[in-house]
Amino acid sequence: MEFSVSLEDRIKLDTHLNSNAKLIGITGPSGAGKSSLLRALAGFERNAQVTVNWHLPQANISEPKIGLVFQQPMLFPHLTVKGNLALAQQYASANAASYAQVIKGCEITHLLDKPIQALSGGEGQRVAIARALLNGPNVLLLDESLSALDIGLRHRVLAFITQLTMQLPMKCIWVSHDLQDLARYSDVMLIIEDQGLSYAGAAQDALYYLNNNSSQEHVFGVLQGCVIFPKELDRHSAPISGVPPHLPDDNNDVGVQEGVGVQESVGVQTGDGTASGLLDGYLCVDVLGHTLYAEAARGGDAVVPPANGDAIKLVITANEVSIDTATNTAATTMSIVNALPCTISEIKRDGLMGNASTSALVLLDVTPKESGKQSQILYARVSQLSLTRLNLRKGMRVVARFKMLRV
Incomplete structure (x- = not known):
């Protein structure tokens, strides 16, 4: 065009x-x-x-x-x-x-x-x-x-x-x-x-x-992925590090980490008979081979629910992303369980949290699970204190964690 x-x-x-x-x-x-x-x-x-x-x-x-x-x-x-x-x-x-x-x-x-x-x-x-x-x-x-x-x-x-x-x-x-x-x-x-x-x-x-x-305050990134039908999760998110597969807990803080599977194969039939990617209100999304959960927002009566294989975007603000220097994405000791392995590509200091240089915007390249795929970019805003205590630096491998998103 x-x-x-x-x-x-x-x-x-x-x-x-x-x-x-x-x-x-x-x-x-x-x-x-x-x-x-x-x-x-x-x-x-x-x-x-x-x-x-x-x-x-x-x-x-x-x-x-x-x-x-x-x-x-x-x-x-x-x-x-x-x-x-x-x-x-x-x-x-x-x-x-x-x-x-x-x-x-x-x-x-x-x-x-x-x-x-x-x-x-x-x-x-x-x-x-x-x-x-x-x-x-x-x-x-x-x-x-x-x-x-x-x-x-x-x-x-x-x-x-x-x-x-x-x-x-x-x-x-x-x-x-x-x-x-x-x-x-x-x-x-x-x-x-x-x-x-x-x-x-x-x-x-x-x-x-x-x-x-x-110098906009609300920086955010977009992850491109596709909806995956729950029965396919075993292939997309096989358990690692000995962590057993499980369904998400019944509280609002829970997403899903890379490496967590689903025990039951259940789906939803849409009005035209095709299978939707919905699972008890959750949406299973594959991003560069990593499995995430999102909360499926209520669509209007005329909107068909997303189906298996549909392309989908996840919008994530920099303030929603936490950086974990422990690179085991399968850790189950926290409620923030959406996790993506990343490499820090750039650190930009700014003054958006108060005085100049009291915070930093960290650019994260999401690591594809399979070779040959192009990485995607996430942003995380951290305080200068966290930047120093974690010794964050360009080229460092970290895990980006964020709560469940609504799509």
């Missing part, structure tokens, strides 16, 4: 992205040109010079339909919610999602008979997104269109949109200031600063760029 946009004094960029990317996230400071970019791509800026090749799944789409949803919902006030949706359906393309699927996925069933004036900000945003989806766009542009939603609802709607991009000939370009959301749901990210493009690439690479070129 390629596009070039030039709008005097507002935005100028030229980028080439992976043609397989379905969700493209955009971030940057206020006033950088993000909204101008979306307006230009939607054809709303007459003076903009725009060249674009969307690389849509269906080659016969000569003039793709583009839908743009603003932060402030542009709904027709003289119609009810149902009336707004019906109007979009009148002009819908053949590839539009079904009415039932959209109202479930956007969680607006209870709002259908409400007047627009009675909607809250978050309700209005969900109705506006639903209306755009029912029109069947090939490209959906979201300009901070989920900013009024609470985090749980926002994740469910984003998961639904992600699912639709897999099912329909549709791409989504969305603007957000929430880097964790962007990292979790975007295939690629654009970072826009000073009316131009600062960086474009895969989400984890964009985060690496941000973490190394800004």
Whole structure:
């Protein structure tokens, strides 16, 4: 996918992205040109010079339909919610999602008979997104269109949109200031600063760029893995160091360490008959041959649970990661049992915990269990005291430990 946009004094960029990317996230400071970019791509800026090749799944789409949803919902006030949706359906393309699927996925069933004036900000945003989806766009542009939603609802709607991009000939370009959301749901990210493009690439690479070129407090990394069906855990996580396999304890602090298996082979059947990777609310995830547990967040009614083999991202903030210099990942003497063997690749001192140089950001290369696989990056923020007491240094082999994550 390629596009070039030039709008005097507002935005100028030229980028080439992976043609397989379905969700493209955009971030940057206020006033950088993000909204101008979306307006230009939607054809709303007459003076903009725009060249674009969307690389849509269906080659016969000569003039793709583009839908743009603003932060402030542009709904027709003289119609009810149902009336707004019906109007979009009148002009819908053949590839539009079904009415039932959209109202479930956007969680607006209870709002259908409400007047627009009675909607809250978050309700209005969900109705506006639903209306755009029912029109069947090939490209959906979201300009901070989920900013009024609470985090749980926002994740469910984003998961639904992600699912639709897999099912329909549709791409989504969305603007957000929430880097964790962007990292979790975007295939690629654009970072826009000073009316131009600062960086474009895969989400984890964009985060690496941000973490190394800004002083943001909430640094985090993304682990890429895949869901593994519980019955396959014996192969992926054979016990080591004589530690017997066991199921996680019934408390919120427990994850799973590399090397811990599961005694029972149980799974969940999804609505289409395929096997889900869920196990009693836990999700089993393989990352570079190491097995982790995550807590499966509740999805909306229209979202299919993750199935065996599905790609998945785990977002981990630097403050959640502890460094253990004892390199036995199978230790069972602590409740923080998600564990990954790592090598320290860099130590950056900062002053984010108080005065200058009172803390450090440690970059960790996760060691693949099998040779030939590329390592992934984790971040840990530690105090200067811990840095000194543990004698942490570049090239040192350690274990990164963190509690169970929610995905």
